[in-house]
Each structure stands twice: as C-alpha cells, then as structure tokens.
Amino acid sequence: MIELKGLTKVFDTGKARLTAVDHVDLSVPSGEIFGIIGYSGAGKSTLIRLLNGLEKPSDGSVEINGQNITAISGPKLRKARQKVSMIFQHFNLLWSRTVRENIEFPLEIAGVGKEERRKRSAELIELVGLEGRDNAYPAQLSGGQKQRVGIARALANDPEVLLCDEATSALDPQTTDAILDLLVDINKRLGLTIVLITHEMHVIRKICHRVAVMEGGRVVELGEVLHVFQHPKENITKTFVAQVTETEDSAETVRHLREQYPEGQLVKLIFVGDQAEQPILTQLIREYAVEVNIVHGNISHTQRGAYGTLILQLKGTADEISKALAFLGAHDVQTEVMGDA
C-alpha cells in the first residue's frame, strides 16, 4: 500500500544543512494502523508530509497504491492528495465555515455537486457523532468535537490513507481515548490505512498494529507493537515503553519495595499476549505451597493483545518458590527475581 524507499529530506537553510529524514525505508500494508513515534525534531512531521507531497524529498521515493507521489505534480498530485487525507494536531478548521461547510470543503475542491455534498456531509456528521451540530462554528466546539470535524473532513473524499499528525496531542486524556476509538472504528469499518505520528506511547499502544521509532531522522526500531513492548532494543524505545508500562524496576523503586515487603521474595512477571488473559496466578496458588501477595501490577492493552507486568511477593520454602518459578517459566511468563528480602 505505502512503500517508502531511501526517503531522505535535507533542509538547506543556506547556513546549515539539516537532514530531517534520513534514508527511511518503510512498507505499510493496506488496512494497517501504523504508528511513528519520536520526540520533536526526530523528523516524523517531515516524514508524514512527504507522504502526501506537502514536502518534496531530496532523495528516495514514496509510493502509495502503486502511484509514485514524488514523481507527480500539479493536477495529478492534487488528485492524489484527495485519496491521502490528513488530520492535524490543531485541527486546522476554517473558522469562517460551519461544521457542515468545513466537511464539504474537500468535496468542493473535488468538484462534487451541491446536493451530493449535502448528502455526504450528513453521513459524515453522523459517522463521527456530531449530529445536531451541523451549523455550529468551530469556535463553538470543544477540542474533541473539532477533531471529529477534522476526521469527517478528511474522510469526505473516501481516502485510501489517513495521515494523523499528532492528532490527539492537543486533547485531554479522555477525549484522546474517544478520538482514538473513533479512528479504530473507522479503520475497521472502512478498511482505511492509517499512518499516525505521535510522541505519546499511549497512542501507539492503544491503536497501532505496528510501530516505527524515529530518532535523528532515522527509523531506529520497527515492529509489531506487542513485540516492541516486550523486547524494546534501543534506549529511546525503552523510554517510550516506560511511558505506559511504568515498569517499577528502577533501583530506587526496588529498594523501596523491599523495605515495604521485607519477607519472602519479590518477583517481577511479564505477561505478553494470550498469557495475560489466562488464570495462571490461580493455578500457581492452588498447586504450590506459596503465599502470593500482589505488590504492583499493570496491564496495557494493545490492538494485538495485552502486555502486563506484575510484581509479586512470594512467601514459602525456597524449594516451593523455585518450583513456582519453574511453573511460571513453563507457561512462557518471563520472570525476574528482584532479589531476596
């Protein structure tokens, strides 16, 4: 669906040369929600703008649905952009137009007739849950509602790809979740391919199938979201993963936990995917003579399964504890002994 080959963008400001995107190769299949995460300045904004030709690459190519975006210009590029639409961090609605008129704007650009526009905008308003707000101006809407208008507007011309430029970064956590749910719903209902950029791992975890981590214009890590959560390789990825899992394994926390739970043994369990949904703990308690005390727990749900950590205090004989650990290991639960109390 989307193929990036050796994509490079160098900004030449006269004084300095800045490589914003550095030889990026990516391939996003149709219907996938693909996330790109990175700190500001990592090149993700430039990368997403290369996808619809808002920026021209210095080198490399972008192919969307077999069409080379980098090689076309003028009317052909404008036509292609109607199939690769975009939503923005600050919504970028026209304040001079009502909700309905904003949604009809891309249809006007595409030359759709008035009646058809009216019909389409009514459908879209319903799709994004803004019934009754047709004639409101953006100034009268909340941030979440504005982004819903942005999404409806982006969907107007039946795009194949939706690009999300930090689409939830200006929203509060609750509204963020509602907008993300809407994106997943659209992805499933319309089979739309979604590419989103963000600096929030929460967004990646919640809706993405695969993730690319960007740093210094390069993709430093790429994979299934669950896999990346389970085995982050790069330091930057570990930092991002820690944003949502809050793994309690800093020396400080471990020491603190040990002080609080001086007896027995502290064990950290990492569940991934299916195991997170199995009653492994119940079995453990039934079959082994150990006392189990849950000290800390955390489960993150991703689009392709759950990922969780659990810190347990196990009390019992050394023999029983090691048997219990072996049992967990046999069920593919990663265990990590956090030291004797």
Place this chain on the structure above:
Amino acid sequence: MLETLFPNVDWADMWEATLETIYMTAMSTFFTFVIGLVLGIVLFLTAPNQLWANKIVNWLTGAFVNIFRSIPFIILIILLIPFTKFLIGSIRGPNAALPALIIGAAPFYARMVLIALKEIDKGVIEAARSMGATTWTIIRKVLLPESKPALISGITVTAIALVGYTAMAGIIGAGGLGTLAFLDGFQRSREDVTLMATIAILVIVFIVQFIGDYLTGKADKR
C-alpha cells in the same frame, strides 16, 4: 435657527459638495479595495516559503507599495497631474481626483491586506493543500473568507482616510466639501461655511465607521 448660526451657507451648494465627497470616497474606496487586495495577495503569496514564492515579484511589489505609501498625498496629487490629464482629460472635478486618491490609498490598503493574510493560521492553508486545493481555490475559499473581518475593518480605516484625502484634493479643485471649505469658507473668511463642511465630513466618517464596524462584527465567527 440654522439661518442665524450659518448665515453664509448655501444649502444647495453644501448638499452638492457633500454628494461629490461621497462620490469620490465611494469610487476611490471601491478601486482601492480591488487594487489593494490584488497587491496584498501578491505580496503575501510571493513572500519566501509561500505558494508563489518569488523574490523579484515580491521585491518589485513591495517597492511600489512602499514608495507610493510614503509620498505625502498633497505632493502625490501634484506629481500625478500629467497622468490624470492623460487619463481623465482634465485635472478639475471629482473624477480628476480619483487617480491620485486610488494610487495614494491602494498601497496603504495593500499593507493592511498583507497583515490580515499573515494572521491566518498557516495550518489552515496546509490543510487546504493537503486536500488537493489549487492556489486559486486557496485564495478564494481560504485566504479571503478567513481574513474577512480584518479586510473589512482595513477598508473602513482606508475609506475614512480617503474622506480626508478628498478634502485635500479639494484644495486643487477636485470639488466636494474640501473645495467648498477652502474657496468659500477660508478664502472668503466665512467661518460658518468651513464649520458646516467639517460637520458634514464628520457625519460621513461616522457613518462609514458604523457600517464598517457592523460588517466586521457580522463576518467574525471566531
């Protein structure tokens, strides 16, 4: 009452002069709006990193605007006498004042248009581009509607300045309240005529301001 306060005022003359001033203001405001808008849009779009980024056109337009904005109006009228003669065939009467009024005010308005357009959120223009809009569509459906309140309040300020300019043009014989106040009032020492002409000008200015404020408020949905 009026006869005692304004013994020397010929009301028919005063009314005719008022109409001439209104005519000059309306015509020059209209052409100033059109020309200033075009110049302002060209200035905006040819600036670096804009849709028509072009150093030469931007520099030339900017130079034209700055030069004509800087020439004092009374001198501009005199400088433009040959041009006016060529264009209108005469240098007297309300029509003869128009070229100078427009050339003096359009660059002024062009600057206001530029400021108004710069106020537009860049993201909105980017959004329109991402939808596949042509530059022409962006001008018509994004730039103009999104800057409408500022464009209207700008042309209001310009129209009021133009009322003042017509009075100045009156001194060299353009007609209107300026000529009346200068020839009939000042040169013949009839202060009441000057005063009445001033009141008439003030009324015109207040009406223009009122209409401008009303339309600006109506256009602003922010």
